[in-house]
Amino acid sequence: MKKVNALTSVLVTFAVLLAGCSGNNDKPSASSSAPESAPASSASASSSASGSAESDVYPENGLSKSEKVTLKMGYWESGSGRAWMDRAVEKFTAKYPNVEFDITSSPTLETILEPKIAAGDDNDMFDLFIPRFSGANQHERLVTAGKLEPLDDLWERELPGESGKTLRSVISDDAYEATVSLGYTARLPVAGYTAGLFFDQKLFEEKGWNKNPATWDEFVALLDQIKSDGVIPITFPGVYSGYLTDYVFNILQFDLAKANGNFDTYLQNFRSFTGPQLTTPENKEAWSRMYDFGKKGYFPSGVAALNHTQSQMQVLQHKAALVATGDWVGNEMKNATPEGFTWGFMAVPAVNDVNQTIFVNSGISDIAFMIWKNKPELNKQWAKEFVISLYDFDIQTAIASEAGAYPARLDFGDDAARTEKLQPTQAAVMAYSSARNVQYISYRRDFGLTSPENGTADKMLSELITAVATGKKDPAPVLEEAEKLKQTAIEKDRPKS
Template sequence: MRKYSKSIAIVLVILMFATAIIGCSSKSNKDAASSSPTAGASESPSASASASASTETESNTYPENGLPKDQEVTLKFGFWEAGAGREGIDFAMKSFSDKFPNVKFDTTYSPDIFKLVDTKIAAGDDNDMFDIFTAGGAANLNQLVDEKKLEPQEDLWDRDAYDAPGKKLKEVTIDGLYTGAQRYNKVSYNLPDSGWTGGLYYDKAFFEKNGWNQDPKTWDEFIALLDTIKAAGVIPITYPGVYSVYLEFGFGPKNFEIAEGNGNLDAFYKNYKSFGTPWYTAPETKEKWNRIYEMGKKGYFPDGVAAINHTQSQMQVMQHKAAMVVTGSWVQNEMKDATPEGFVWGYMGVPAKNADQTTWLRNGVQGGINIWAAKPDLNKKWAKEFALWLMNLDVQKAAVALSGSIPVRKDFGDDPARLDALQDAPKAVTAYTSQHKVRFENQTQDVTLTDPAWAQSDKTLADAIPAITNGKKDPGPVLEAAEKLLETALAKQKK
């Protein structure tokens, strides 16, 4: 069990679990200059040449990593420009090139970078492929690993952090990041450099004006709040039905919370993490979706939600057409150009219990890079150095201030100025978690399924979510259909 937080500093330490990954560059050996053992004798030509060669070698390599200073390298970078924007990664690239001026970046920014990555992979042209791309930016990372298309980064965990000599990366990152990192065959293939927390985000000023409860502590209080909001002619909760899995950012781990309330957490947790069946039709998961269905029948979600995208749903809250939006802690940064004067981001988790119990919150890590294996060795070594560089405190601070992310360095909170860099939305998260008993869950599994039936089962539920939240589709048959597809994937996995 993860302990609930009691201060902002602790929150920063426990805010995420992990999906991480890392790799390392080798350190060069330096030749020791030899001198004549005879006192007063001059160096022989060969000894002088050796000393000169050693000095030249040292001067032409960086002491931090042993890589050459005089070889120009350009890393082609495919960056996913989404809610966090590009300012944080731009700071990281500029500071890296300032430190290592022989390394440049040729960056492609796109909200559809994952599709572009898959297109390049399908084309099979390693020269045209990105050297590095935002982690997760491929349809089937497990297959790429099996085909040795991605560069391992596991060894970076044992490298010293650039700004903390003598301390390994796994020692300076938040508790659980290293041990809980998502790996393939016990190897990491990307390094997550920031985190996020999902839930319900809203305008504090709007809530205060209407006298609405900003801190419902039980399911009954939560439903009472939604009734009050709906009675005022405002949509209680919106979310992007175009990307329906966003709903899970607010309601995803509620089945864990229900299981804990029923005294069945250990068995449910083990079953969930290992794809034990029943999975979709586990009683706790069915109850979660039945509650959402009942909310839909009461009109707590927008009509026509299936056509609403993420920015439109967030604009509904900014325009006070909706009271709360299901999204992640990056929301303030994503909507910074549209935020009206006087708008202050607030945050609440969904309490799925009616007792003094833990509230489960969806969280995760983001950022980091995958490295294409079929690239020159020097490019791959510099790519690993950049992966390590993203963990520097100044880079983390820039990501917090410019991208709205949550840091993954455990010493980030040692400096109050760094804490002040947090945007209002992440600050609202830390305030909530410091005042409540919470547990974070990333909803990942310990088992990897590769059969297409697994993806089909996931899509079956995702496609039905808008109709469920509009009260038009009973989730029971949907969950049963998804369960059958999962069973097919599990059976094929065993063969």
């Protein structure tokens, strides 16, 4: 159970939801100038009116039962699907029949969301939405522009039906710090994810491949054996090449810093953008190893043209052994998964110490909800009520069983019956963490970079990935050039004290 609790504690991804408002603000207070007593008939009428008013509001939040409201939601229908969200909406509207939802659901929500933001029409904008953006640092820009409703008041809100248990008490410190890092709470997580290398356990057993390499040398030996057996060792979506860096190789810098004995300082500098970011010895070594793998032919030759489902299909078809992706892959590919296929998981052990700490990427803010500030107060109040309802254990369990994601609640793992609802990919991650000294880590920063120089640097790195993975380009010169741009952006964007 300690393993379960640790896992659910860290994985609070990313990612997704928002909660309530004070329940007493709308109730009238007694006037200090009122007479000490009133005629009986007047008191009776006053009591009747008061009783009528109270019967028209929900006691748990003070909102009107009769005033109808329609909430426009922008829902990112990712690999986690939509079944859990439909369940949540159905349960909420059964409890509050005066509330309706107008849901726009899309796997490419950014193509709908971003034009709405750019148009500046508050009436047409979603009341609440999952922050799915194509542009870098859009979250930070919206915060700076004052477009997002502050949600700081929600942390001490009691969870529906759970007296004495606040939202803050069931959220991990890492998730909390990530949501308030820009000065105020603009989004809240509802679920998280883990990412790394996923594979078919059955194929590994048939081939005699090592399912759990303990050291760097063992991991490289595994890839050599896979390649000698005529199978692509590692695949990833070149169209979304960040899968390879964010989920695998960028993590190695933290492994190496831990092994070098400077992890705490390294992580602090990473979070606060202090000192070099791309040209640290640890990060250059991680890119160098990816380049070495590219020269050895460990990745598909035509990887630049692959999208995420195509790369994942290569593993399902046993054309590739390992795919860089997230634990949503089981849910995303369930209709294409052949009988007998059993998902396994591994991360990369960066050094030759069997007791080393192995870091695993966890997303804590991708799956989250934001509320648009320039909306009627009633809409915002009900939007908050809805997002806090997503912390109900029934909905959190649906997130685990139907969406294939890790629930946000720290206490989800307190009940073994709930953890049994985790899908096979999450169970595989849990098994791996039990066998190795695993520590989960996110890429959150203390502030965002919005200057053009940062955008240019990120574009350079994105374009570099497939060139390095195919062994065509040494990453070192590009890292040096991108570092200069990154440092300029840091100097411009660092908050002034």
